[in-house]
Amino acid sequence: MPTTPDGPADARMWNRLTALHAQVESRLATALQRRHGLGLSEYRALGLLTEAPESELRMQDLAAGLGLNQSSVTRLVARLGAADYTYRDVCPDDKRGVYTVLTDAGRTRHREARTTYEQTLTTALDEAATTTPDLAPLLTTARRSLS
16 A cells, blocks of 8 residues: 555544543543543443434444444343343344334433533633643634534
8 A cells, every 4th residue: 555645644643632532531530430430331321212213222222323233232221221221122023123112311411411421521621722832723623613
């Protein structure tokens, strides 16, 4: 594969982005666990279910939305079910299909944790913009493009 003039710069940029991602994910996970007893994947699963039609998703759709394999999402859903945040339901059209359905308790837990998630995320990104000046323009552009 040929090397391009931007190759080293792209690699440095990508390494900084992945480091930023890891740092922010760690802060989010710590804040959610300490304040709400939720793992980051659990919080995101509750969020996907909150946004889903009828607050339910097939297991494979939940796995795809979270970027998890089937085994990992099965364990995650078991934890959510044990906490009474979700329950499993059989697909009426295909008895082999299994849905994960959000409960009122799960919706409440997600709503309670959402402020922590959003505040922690904003703080982490603000700090990254000041401590890693070369990422500041990228963060500013990304924030503007989504507002």
